[in-house]
Amino acid sequence: MNQEQTLPISNQLPLVTSQPILKKAILYKLDSYISGCGKLELPCLPGMLDYYTNVLEKLFSHLGRPMSTKRQQQLRQMLERKLAEGYNVSANAMLVIQYELVRPPKKGMACQITIRTPSLGEHYDSWVDNRTPPLFGSHPDAKVLATVAEFGGNSTKILDIGGGTGRNALPLARMGHYVDVLELTRAFIEQLQKAIATENLSINVIKGDILDPLTRLQPNFYQLAIATEVISHFRNVEDLRLFLAKMSDVICSGGLLLFNIFLTANEYVPDELARDMAQLCWSSLFTSEELTIAMEGLPLVSVSNDLVIEYERQYLPETAWPPTSWFESWATGRDVFPLANGQPPLEFRWILCRRV
Numbered sequence: 001m002n003q004e005q006t007l008p009i010s011n012q013l014p015l016v017t018s019q020p021i022l023k024k025a026i027l028y029k030l031d032s033y034i035s036g037c038g039k040l041e042l043p044c045l046p047g048m049l050d051y052y053t054n055v056l057e058k059l060f061s062h063l064g065r066p067m068s069t070k071r072q073q074q075l076r077q078m079l080e081r082k083l084a085e086g087y088n089v090s091a092n093a094m095l096v097i098q099y100e101l102v103r104p105p106k107k108g109m110a111c112q113i114t115i116r117t118p119s120l121g122e123h124y125d126s127w128v129d130n131r132t133p134p135l136f137g138s139h140p141d142a143k144v145l146a147t148v149a150e151f152g153g154n155s156t157k158i159l160d161i162g163g164g165t166g167r168n169a170l171p172l173a174r175m176g177h178y179v180d181v182l183e184l185t186r187a188f189i190e191q192l193q194k195a196i197a198t199e200n201l202s203i204n205v206i207k208g209d210i211l212d213p214l215t216r217l218q219p220n221f222y223q224l225a226i227a228t229e230v231i232s233h234f235r236n237v238e239d240l241r242l243f244l245a246k247m248s249d250v251i252c253s254g255g256l257l258l259f260n261i262f263l264t265a266n267e268y269v270p271d272e273l274a275r276d277m278a279q280l281c282w283s284s285l286f287t288s289e290e291l292t293i294a295m296e297g298l299p300l301v302s303v304s305n306d307l308v309i310e311y312e313r314q315y316l317p318e319t320a321w322p323p324t325s326w327f328e329s330w331a332t333g334r335d336v337f338p339l340a341n342g343q344p345p346l347e348f349r350w351i352l353c354r355r356v
C-alpha cells in the first residue's frame, strides 16, 4: 500500500477492462517498487565535457529517467566546474558521479558529483600492495651505467631524482658511488631504506618533491644527476623548466644530467586532449621546441639524444629485457594511443646534458 499513489475513488468512474490501459497502470505502479543506484568514475579531462554529458544523458534515459533540457544544462555546468576543479589539482583526478533513481510520484534521478584527487604518492603507495616486485625492472638502466662509467673510478657523487625503489640507486651504491635519492612516494622510501640498512649502503634518502619550491638540495655538489621515468609525471613546460633550473644549480661545472622524456615525433603537435590524456597515462608529452625553450639560458648543453627503447634493448642483458611487462607499451606511447596498426607520434628519449 502506498499512500501517495492511492487515486481518488468514485463510483462515477467507468469500469476499465482494456488490457493496454491496465498494463500501463501496472507499469506505473511497478516503478514505485524499482530502486537502483550507481557510481561512475571518470578522469577529470576538461576536453571530455561534451562526451561525459552525453554519456550521462544516455545512461539516465536508459534507466527511464530522461532529463529535461533545463536539467541537462544544469548538469553540464556542474560537470564543467568539477572537471576544471579536479584537473587543476591533479592529472589523475577523478570525477565521481553517484546517482539514484527517485521513485514516483517525483520520479527522476538524484545525482551527486564530487571529485577524488589522490596524489601521485598515494597512487604509487598502492603499487607496493597490489603489484609484484620488481616494480620498475630488475636491472639498472643501461644508459645510466654507461653515463656513470664516463667519470671513471667508483666514487661519483650522484643525485637520483624520483629514485623509486632504488632500481638505479642500489646498484650504483653497491659499486661504491655516493648516492642521494630524492623521492616523494612514502612506500618506496620505506622499501629503499630497508634495502639500504640490510646492505649497509651509502645512500642518503630525502623525502620530497623536486617541483616543490621548498625542496632545496646542496648547490654545485653533484657530478651526475639522473631522473629516469620521472619527467613523464610533469604537467607542463614550467615544471620541466623548474626541474632543469634546479639541476643546473646542484650539478657542479662539467657534471652531467641524464633524464628520459616523451618527445613528439615528426613535427606532430599534440592538441589539448592528447596532452591531457598523456598526463593521465603518466606519459606527459613535450615537443622538441618546448624542451629547447625550457633549457633556454640555463648552463646546460646537449651531449646526446637516444631512443630509450632501442638503446636499452641493445645494451641491457637479454634476461633484463623488457624491464617490466608494461614497459614496451608505455615507452612506445601505446598507453596514450593504443594503435593496432600504427606507430604513435611520440618517442621516449634519453637526453644527456653537460653542466657548463
Ligand SMILES: C[S@@+](CC[C@H](N)C(=O)[O-])C[C@H]1O[C@@H](n2cnc3c(N)ncnc32)[C@H](O)[C@@H]1O
Binding pocket: 120, 121, 124, 136, 161, 162, 163, 164, 165, 166, 167, 168, 182, 183, 184, 185, 188, 208, 209, 210, 211, 227, 228, 229, 230, 233
Ligand atoms: C616510474 S617511477 C621510476 C622510479 C625510478 N626512477 C626507476 O626508474 O626505477 C617514477 C618515480 O618518480 C617519483 N616522482 C615523480 N614525480 C616526482 C617529483 N616531482 N619529485 C620526486 N619524485 C617524483 C615517483 O614517486 C616514482 O617513484
